[in-house]
Amino acid sequence: MSLLAHAPALQVVLPLVSAPLAVLLRHRNAAFAVVTAGAWAAFAAAIALWLQVGESGVISYHIGNWAPPWGIEYRVDRLTSFVLLLVSGMASIVLPYSRASIEREIPRELHYLYYAMFGLCLTGLLGMTITGDAFNIFVFLEISSLSTYVLIGLGRDRRALSASYRYLIMGSIGATFIVLGIGFLYLMTGTLNLADMAVRIRDIESSRPVLAALAFLTVGISLKVALFPLHQWLPNAYTYAPSAVTAFLAATATKVSVYVLIRFYFSVFGESLVFAKLPLPEIMLLLSLLGMFAANFIAIFQDNLKRLFAYSSVGQIGYITLGLSFDSFNGLAASIVHLFNHGIAKGAIFLLIGGIVAAGAKAGTGPLPLSFDRLAGLSRRMPLTCFGIVIAGLSLIGVPGTAGFVSKWYLILAAMDKGQWWLVAAILASSLLAVAYVWRFVEAAYFRPAADEVRREAPLSMLLPAWLLVLGSIWFGLDTSVTLGSALDAAQHLIGSKP
Amino acid sequence: MTAADFILVALALPLLGGLGIVLAGKQPNLREGVTLTTAALLFYCVLQLLDPVLAGQHPAVTLLEPLPGLPVAFSVEPLGMIFALIASGLWIVNSVYSIGYMRGNGEANQTRFYLCFALAISAALAIAFAANLLTLFLFYEVLTLITYPLVTHAGSDKAKNGGRVYLAILMGTSVLFLLPAVIFTWHAAGTTEFRAGGILPADLAPATVCLLLALFMFGIGKAALMPFHRWLPAAMVAPTPVSALLHAVAVVKAGVFSVLKVIIYVFGLEALAGATGWLVAIAGFTIVAASIVALSADNLKRRLAYSTVSQLSYVVLAAALLAPLSVIGAALHIAAHAFGKITLFFAAGSIYTAAHKTEVSQLDGIGRRMPWTMVAFGVGALSMIGLPPAAGFVSKWYLVSGAFAAQHWLALAVVLASTLLNAGYFLPIVYRAFFRPLSADAEAHPHGEAPWPIVVALSLTAAGTVALFFFPDVPLALARQLVVAP
Numbered sequence: 001m002s003l004l005a006h007a008p009a010l011q012v013v014l015p016l017v018s019a020p021l022a023v024l025l026r027h028r029n030a031a032f033a034v035v036t037a038g039a040w041a042a043f044a045a046a047i048a049l050w051l052q053v054g055e056s057g058v059i060s061y062h063i064g065n066w067a068p069p070w071g072i073e074y075r076v077d078r079l080t081s082f083v084l085l086l087v088s089g090m091a092s093i094v095l096p097y098s099r100a101s102i103e104r105e106i107p108r109e110l111h112y113l114y115y116a117m118f119g120l121c122l123t124g125l126l127g128m129t130i131t132g133d134a135f136n137i138f139v140f141l142e143i144s145s146l147s148t149y150v151l152i153g154l155g156r157d158r159r160a161l162s163a164s165y166r167y168l169i170m171g172s173i174g175a176t177f178i179v180l181g182i183g184f185l186y187l188m189t190g191t192l193n194l195a196d197m198a199v200r201i202r203d204i205e206s207s208r209p210v211l212a213a214l215a216f217l218t219v220g221i222s223l224k225v226a227l228f229p230l231h232q233w234l235p236n237a238y239t240y241a242p243s244a245v246t247a248f249l250a251a252t253a254t255k256v257s258v259y260v261l262i263r264f265y266f267s268v269f270g271e272s273l274v275f276a277k278l279p280l281p282e283i284m285l286l287l288s289l290l291g292m293f294a295a296n297f298i299a300i301f302q303d304n305l306k307r308l309f310a311y312s313s314v315g316q317i318g319y320i321t322l323g324l325s326f327d328s329f330n331g332l333a334a335s336i337v338h339l340f341n342h343g344i345a346k347g348a349i350f351l352l353i354g355g356i357v358a359a360g361a362k363a364g365t366g367p368l369p370l371s372f373d374r375l376a377g378l379s380r381r382m383p384l385t386c387f388g389i390v391i392a393g394l395s396l397i398g399v400p401g402t403a404g405f406v407s408k409w410y411l412i413l414a415a416m417d418k419g420q421w422w423l424v425a426a427i428l429a430s431s432l433l434a435v436a437y438v439w440r441f442v443e444a445a446y447f448r449p450a451a452d453e454v455r456r457e458a459p460l461s462m463l464l465p466a467w468l469l470v471l472g473s474i475w476f477g478l479d480t481s482v483t484l485g486s487a488l489d490a491a492q493h494l495i496g497s498k499p
Numbered sequence: 500m501t502a503a504d505f506i507l508v509a510l511a512l513p514l515l516g517g518l519g520i521v522l523a524g525k526q527p528n529l530r531e532g533v534t535l536t537t538a539a540l541l542f543y544c545v546l547q548l549l550d551p552v553l554a555g556q557h558p559a560v561t562l563l564e565p566l567p568g569l570p571v572a573f574s575v576e577p578l579g580m581i582f583a584l585i586a587s588g589l590w591i592v593n594s595v596y597s598i599g600y601m602r603g604n605g606e607a608n609q610t611r612f613y614l615c616f617a618l619a620i621s622a623a624l625a626i627a628f629a630a631n632l633l634t635l636f637l638f639y640e641v642l643t644l645i646t647y648p649l650v651t652h653a654g655s656d657k658a659k660n661g662g663r664v665y666l667a668i669l670m671g672t673s674v675l676f677l678l679p680a681v682i683f684t685w686h687a688a689g690t691t692e693f694r695a696g697g698i699l700p701a702d703l704a705p706a707t708v709c710l711l712l713a714l715f716m717f718g719i720g721k722a723a724l725m726p727f728h729r730w731l732p733a734a735m736v737a738p739t740p741v742s743a744l745l746h747a748v749a750v751v752k753a754g755v756f757s758v759l760k761v762i763i764y765v766f767g768l769e770a771l772a773g774a775t776g777w778l779v780a781i782a783g784f785t786i787v788a789a790s791i792v793a794l795s796a797d798n799l800k801r802r803l804a805y806s807t808v809s810q811l812s813y814v815v816l817a818a819a820l821l822a823p824l825s826v827i828g829a830a831l832h833i834a835a836h837a838f839g840k841i842t843l844f845f846a847a848g849s850i851y852t853a854a855h856k857t858e859v860s861q862l863d864g865i866g867r868r869m870p871w872t873m874v875a876f877g878v879g880a881l882s883m884i885g886l887p888p889a890a891g892f893v894s895k896w897y898l899v900s901g902a903f904a905a906q907h908w909l910a911l912a913v914v915l916a917s918t919l920l921n922a923g924y925f926l927p928i929v930y931r932a933f934f935r936p937l938s939a940d941a942e943a944h945p946h947g948e949a950p951w952p953i954v955v956a957l958s959l960t961a962a963g964t965v966a967l968f969f970f971p972d973v974p975l976a977l978a979r980q981l982v983v984a985p
Contacts, residue, residue, distance in 0.1 A: 394644070399640055399644070400633075400636055400637040400641075401637050401640070401641065406565065408678075409682065412679065413682060413685075413686060416682065416683060416686045417686075424682075425675070425679075428674050428675050428678060428679060429675065431674060432674060432675070435666075435667075435670055439666065443659060446651075447651070447654060477565065478565050479563060479565065480565050480566060484566065484567070488567075
């Protein structure tokens with residue numbers, strides 16, 4: 001029982017401890033075991049928290065028994081527990097996959113560092129999600145960012161270094177903006193506790209420093225979210241990072257940033273300020289639409305499969321921010337559920353792509369067998385991998401019966417609530433762009449003649465985790481009690497009441 | 500077992516059959532045995548549902564509830580019963596035919612073919628039994644995706660391009676028009692369940708009703724209403740059994756079936772009064788225009804495809820007239836056209852298998868070499884034209900009666916013109932086959948009838964076409980239930 005009471009702390013502490021242990025052990029197998037154990041423990045803690053929130057509502061945990069607003073508070077509500085579930089769950093799936101994947105992509109002597117960095121990155125993402133303290137968010141953001149730069153730089157392609165460097169520059173600018181925004185808020189309210197801040201900000205919400213803080217935070221977090229046009233770091237980072245890293249980042253990093261944005265908008269600044277008094281919804285709507293169309297369109301013409309799906313991520317993030325910009329119950333629910341649904345579908349795709357890389361490396365066909373010429377006839381060599389990508393791709397399109405459909409349904413419902421028929425048309429049209437890029441893969445893999453037809457699937461330890469996510473994107477399209485249930489709960493909690 | 504259990508068993512059987520097909524993939528005889536057994540069991544299951552439905556019951560079952568208030572649920576009503584009986588019954592015949600055709604032509608990847616076929620039938624039945632719009636939409640999309648590998652079966656560039664058109668039009672229309680229509684229905688009515696008399700609130704503006712109807716009619720691309728009909732000729736690159744069962748029966752009938760369902764159970768016949776004038780016009784235009792294209796098509800399958808486009812719009816036209824008699828005609832035409840058109844496609848495939856001929860102009864004198872095939876073709880042609888003693892006459896009778904009752908002279912003119920056009924492009928084929936001498940080229944390449952499974956299959960469907968004329972009781976009884984208040 002007492003252990004359960006400390007679940008919020010354990011959520012972060014366990015992966016945090018696993019990282020230095022991995023460095024101390026200096027052995028790749030030991031490092032793997034320790035970090036994976038940490039991630040699984042974190043997943044267990046996340047499940048416990050999710051159940052606990054369902055029973056007893058918001059959990060407030062005081063670190064070191066220092067009462068807020070003086071001490072640091074960890075605060076778990078429905079949304080928090082849902083995002084924790086996604087992040088720790090993805091880590092638990094990606095880590096076992098990593099073992100075979102990095103064997104072929106990262107030099108052996110660096111493996112223990114990979115696990116250490118992975119542990120830190122996970123810690124950072126979980127910490128950003130669970131903490132109820134503004135400065136703590138910044139600290140965890142930096143932990144996750146710095147470890148992410150290293151993870152991306154581990155990629156075998158030399159362009160990984162420049163991609164990592166570019167992300168470092170842009171990420172640092174983003175982080176600077178965020179810390180400036182938090183600084184302004186501290187200046188005006190004298191507190192760093194988010195809940196406390198929310199109360200104190202009510203009287204001064206129209207003052208210039210608060211508005212400046214809002215602007216700084218919006219831009220800074222949008223950079224980490226990769227909201228169009230602040231997405232330039234993303235395609236290269238995703239393309240050249242090791243496969244497992246791409247999968248983990250695509251499924252979690254941008255999602256946690258969106259979570260932080262939602263947290264600041266709805267729990268600190270408040271809807272009335274963000275959405276009613278400022279033209280922020282209009283700006284966000286426009287940028288989301290641009291992202292949905294431009295990025296999805298660019299994706300169609302990519303020759304590298306990883307890059308194609310990286311651009312698709314930018315487009316899909318557009319759906320999430322579009323839902324936010326509606327400032328309505330259904331819109332927010334759509335955003336939150338799409339965090340999860342897109343996370344697992346895109347995670348599955350990048351894991352499967354990692355399998356293609358691994359099988360290619362084994363056959364000695366060179367570093368990146370991901371150009372469409374190399375993918376010709378792939379379905380004969382890797383039928384399971386190809387079929388998995390198609391199913392997860394259907395979820396990206398939003399075909400009924402897949403998880404993506406649930407998100408799309410709520411997003412369109414939200415647009416109809418607003419009476420915005422042109423938006424309904426825009427959402428649907430942009431999902432047709434997804435059909436185009438997914439079908440580019442289908443035609444290459446299934447219809448173009450193969451160079452050789454020897455069956456060469458990815459190792460089972462890579463296929464299994466990937467297919468777990470593929471099946472997940474079907475499962476969560478049919479049984480939505482966990483995903484949609486959480487999202488509706490969270491939206492109600494944030495907005496106040498159903499429309 | 501209760502009737503509700505039979506629904507689930509009927510949906511699950513083809514899936515189990517698909518599993519069996521994959522497991523038996525290495526032994527063709529066993530594999531085809533699995534297909535035939537599954538088809539027979541399936542038909543038996545569907546038949547078990549007939550009595551309750553004729554007695555006025557609507558067995559129902561809910562599978563799961565993916566969105567709150569929006570369950571995936573099934574309920575058997577008369578129209579779905581007609582569709583399910585046709586799809587499952589003809590699957591047996593079609594499987595016999597497939598065996599002859601796929602082996603006779605040495606097609607590759609036959610396991611994938613039979614697997615996708617079984618899955619497509621399951622999806623078609625799920626559409627037939629769908630209790631609400633969400634379920635219908637779900638399996639409508641599944642049917643599109645699962646038939647895509649069948650359309651592109653050959654794997655050639657031509658097949659790939661055909662598949663592109665197929666997917667682009669069917670996916671495009673369903674995503675751009677049908678999905679918003681479904682969501683709007685949910686938004687406005689708070690339910691998507693099919694209910695007699697319609698579910699839409701009465702206070703919707705007439706313009707909104709018209710717009711919504713347009714979204715539904717064009718969104719259901721499988722009904723091939725012009726200008727979204729191009730996928731159907733494109734799908735003809737598929738092996739003939741696919742064209743026969745899917746693109747003359749299951750897929751296209753899923754389209755017009757959905758049209759009828761939406762008009763009867765979502766809008767309600769009364770609520771639509773005055774809102775369907777444009778639909779009659781477009782359906783009429785499609786009937787005539789597609790017939791004219793068919794008139795000039797030399798490729799036999801292409802001619803049949805355009806004939807299908809035209810005949811599908813009979814159903815849409817009949818539904819759009821909103822008269823009870825014409826609605827009965829629409830439901831009957833789903834059955835009548837299915838039997839007639841599958842016979843025609845079977846004949847086309849039979850000619851291709853035995854003589855390797857695909858063009859109408861090559862068919863001189865072929866009737867003497869393939870008498871069974873061409874007699875069956877003649878019966879199918881009579882049904883298309885709407886002459887006795889073929890099933891097409893019955894449905895056309897109700898359609899015309901409905902048009903009289905509604906005093907819709909345009910519709911009457913369209914039906915009359917179409918009858919002449921149908922005669923114009925089907926009778927010359929029969930004439931060529933029996934009364935023109937063999938060409939010199941054909942003299943040099945002797946051939947007989949197609950393999951016996953093919954001949955058996957097409958004789959059965961031709962007999963069915965005639966039988967439906969003399970004994971239309973069951974479909975008629977079901978169709979009548981549609982327009983009698985429950």
